[in-house]
Amino acid sequence: MVELWIPITVGAAFLQNLRSAVQKHLKGVMGTTGATFVRFGFGVPFSLAFVALLHFGLGQRLPTPNAEFFLWAALGGVGQITATFLLIHLFSFRNFAVGTAYSRTEPAQAALFGLLFLGERASLGALLAIVISVFGVMLISVAHLAVTARTLVTSLFARNALIGLASGTAFGISAVSYRAASLALGGPTFIMQAAFTLLVVIIFQTVLMLAWIILREPAELGRIARAWKPSLFVGLVGASASFGWFTAMTIQQAAVVKALAQIEMIFTFASSIFFFREKINRLEVAGCILIVCGILTLLAVG
Template identity: 70%
Template sequence: MELWIPITLVSAFLQNLRSVGQKHLKATMGTLGATFVRFAFGLPFALVFVSVLHWGMDMSFPHLNRSFILWSVLAGLSQILAQFLLIHLFSFRNFAVGTAYSRTEPAQAALFGLLFLSETISAGVLAAIAICVVGVMLISVAHTPVNPRSLVTSVFQRTALIGLASGTAFGVSAVGYRAASLALGGPNFIMQAAVTLAFTLTMQTIVMAAWMIFVDRSDFHRMRKGWKPGLFVGATGATASFGWFAAMTLQQAAVVKALAQVEMIFTFASAVFFFREKVNRLEVAGCLLIVAGILVLVLMG
């Protein structure tokens, strides 16, 4: 088994835990505060990762060149935009359509990988991406009147366009992080991933902190009160991102993001076994498609 596969699976599991933590924090901190925690509380852990690799494992620091900085800034800002658009969808009654379209991230990452990095992928990988995307979209609309046919007919609705824009920003972000990590050129994929993570989290924390000071400073007080669950979100989020960056240094972003759709199965399993939620045929079909897509990706990709 190639190393990027288990790294991606572990990262998807940790991201699911981070999402659960953020959902809890949203009730006490609000949307902006819960989003900021992901970056600010994750930054200390990212710095620890770099420190351990450098001083504990004697790995040298890579040179922060211009290409790395440009790609990191583009990826970091794109990720903030993607998160904002995704959260904005929840203000609409029919947000499920937009959320489903935001899940086209792997397909869009494949396109941006081709345009920006001249990366090509095989027919097997394209098939796997398509199968996974359809599976995730089915799960996204499983509890609404929306059906697969309406997803096609509603493509020009406002929520669908916002969802597609979110998926676009996520796709650009994924490809940007891969390009940034590769631009470092060494000493190895682990240190490249750690430095990329520390740099981008620093930039994202500064940008979001400035925005919060300008918009609503009361979020800082709520974060101080909820620092313990915030640390959990920061630790799981930073570790998951470290895994994503490492995997995307080893493998194309579109391929990693396709396998990362396994996170939906983790979420689905949590809902069934821990929260005793009922499932329907669309959710089961969506999970089966994701599993099928992952099998195609591993066997044919």
């Protein structure tokens, strides 16, 4: 029998891929900050709807948050914003691909932080699956560069590589923090814990980003308002994807969930091939194969 977190994670990865595609379109009508904000701001009503449906529709009681919950939720929220900012900043570098590759070490870093923060030990099989899938994603990230294994390692201390690693670190911390926040609620059900955690985090992130925009980039507010229809769709898809991530990470270790989440790259390449008729090279094919091997290894040992 397939464990519940697996289809939830695959669904979340698909929705995240869809959200990213629409966000790229929004980048043409607003700045990076605005395109990032809509992911959170327009997701609030849908996150609220998830909690309302569970509470009023299905009769699940609301969790009672505690100090530990708020601490982890805040850490995860700030970590995710920081990681996203660093990832976007990488695109200002001409050779950003290597840095992006290092940012994809998130699952491996999540395994480390899961051990440090929560005392969770991933099995040897799960760790092997994480390594295989991470290496596959890194191959894809540098597929169009004249990069060898040696140069990839020697470039570790380059500025863009360090930014990429920092982004992966922040993503790893946020993933583990979200799991810890959801578990800190202690009930009533894993799905309500996930929905409630998402609601609190997304409101927190919206307030932070809105304050930043008002103080530093007020002109973005007009651009966001004019693009409210696609922004609303981003909010719906983004909140649904996050709900999937939070639910899966309440059930399973964050590192394991994030390893399976690398399947998003397969969805991306499927879109490129079948919808945009783009060709992919041998390294990209090899990377996809490694991701699939990592996922199959993960499912075999899970």
